[in-house]
Amino acid sequence: MHRVCLLLVVLAVTFATTVASAQSKPPKREIVQVAGDLYRFHNNFHVSVFLVTPDGVIATDPINADAAAWLENAIRERFGKEIRYVIYSHDHRDHIAGGEVWADTATVIAHENARRAIIGEQRPTAVPQVTFSDRLTVELGGKRVEVIYPGRSHSDNLVVLRFPDERALFAVDFISVKRVAYKDLPDSYWPDWLDTLRVVEGLDFDILVPGHGPNGTLADVVEHRAYLQSVHDQVLAALREGLSLEETQKRIDLSAYDQLGMFEQWAPLNVEGMYRRLALQRRGN
Numbered sequence: 485m486h487r488v489c490l491l492l493v494v495l496a497v498t499f500a501t502t503v504a505s506a507q508s509k510p511p512k513r514e515i516v517q518v519a520g521d522l523y524r525f526h527n528n529f530h531v532s533v534f535l536v537t538p539d540g541v542i543a544t545d546p547i548n549a550d551a552a553a554w555l556e557n558a559i560r561e562r563f564g565k566e567i568r569y570v571i572y573s574h575d576h577r578d579h580i581a582g583g584e585v586w587a588d589t590a591t592v593i594a595h596e597n598a599r600r601a602i603i604g605e606q607r608p609t610a611v612p613q614v615t616f617s618d619r620l621t622v623e624l625g626g627k628r629v630e631v632i633y634p635g636r637s638h639s640d641n642l643v644v645l646r647f648p649d650e651r652a653l654f655a656v657d658f659i660s661v662k663r664v665a666y667k668d669l670p671d672s673y674w675p676d677w678l679d680t681l682r683v684v685e686g687l688d689f690d691i692l693v694p695g696h697g698p699n700g701t702l703a704d705v706v707e708h709r710a711y712l713q714s715v716h717d718q719v720l721a722a723l724r725e726g727l728s729l730e731e732t733q734k735r736i737d738l739s740a741y742d743q744l745g746m747f748e749q750w751a752p753l754n755v756e757g758m759y760r761r762l763a764l765q766r767r768g769n
């Protein structure tokens with residue numbers, strides 16, 4: 485009995501230590517040069533980019549208030565510059581929380597639909613002061629960033645940023661590099677997402693910087709579109725045959741893409757999310 489009690493105490497202490505270390509584990513943060521004056525900022529599994537110009541920095545997603553404060557300091561120390569513009573990729577909290585940290589020196593820019601969602605959902609960030617519908621060019625210190633709305637995809641307000649001097653494109657959450665899409669495709673529009681990827685395929689760039697994971701190229705955009713097209717078309721065909729979600733899961737064949745990251749975990753969820761959305765967007769005979 486005594487030994488059992490002791491074991492329980494040891495287990496409890498181990499558990500408490502594990503919980504405490506998980507809570508206090510410092511986030512992994514890093515700055516990595518992409519090309520020229522463009523840098524990636526990593527905060528655990530989230531990525532944003534920033535462009536350094538002689539007159540200050542054009543930043544993108546702040547990720548959260550602590551990450552934003554860390555990056556602002558790091559930029560001051562390393563480049564001696566202030567953040568002058570912030571461009572949000574889209575309205576989702578996990579990418580754009582903490583914008584208020586930079587708003588004292590920066591003008592905040594986002595798509596007009598993002599502003600609406602940020603206010604409506606009460607995102608913990610700075611409300612964009614400048615919005616646009618199709619396209620916007622930001623110029624600072626002789627450098628240029630093109631902000632392009634390619635259409636609805638993951639949210640109705642996701643924009644891509646093209647850095648012409650660096651030949652790079654920053655595209656968050658609707659293009660995964662060598663990985664399937666995220667879980668059950670939250671906040672997604674079909675078939676718009678597929679059309680939007682084709683628009684991105686028409687843009688001029690060499691380096692693709694996604695919001696998660698390693699950099700890619702145009703070939704990764706094409707592969708991701710082909711994967712999503714396959715999920716879309718097979719699920720739609722199953723719905724038209726009157727198959728249940730369970731039957732669809734059994735029938736669907738995505739083996740051509742089983743080398744993609746998170747395939748086992750997320751591909752079935754991709755199918756489930758697609759099934760639910762397409763079911764709402766059609767009416768059978």
Ligand SMILES: [Zn+2]
Pocket residue numbers: 574576579638657
């Ligand atoms: Zn998102």
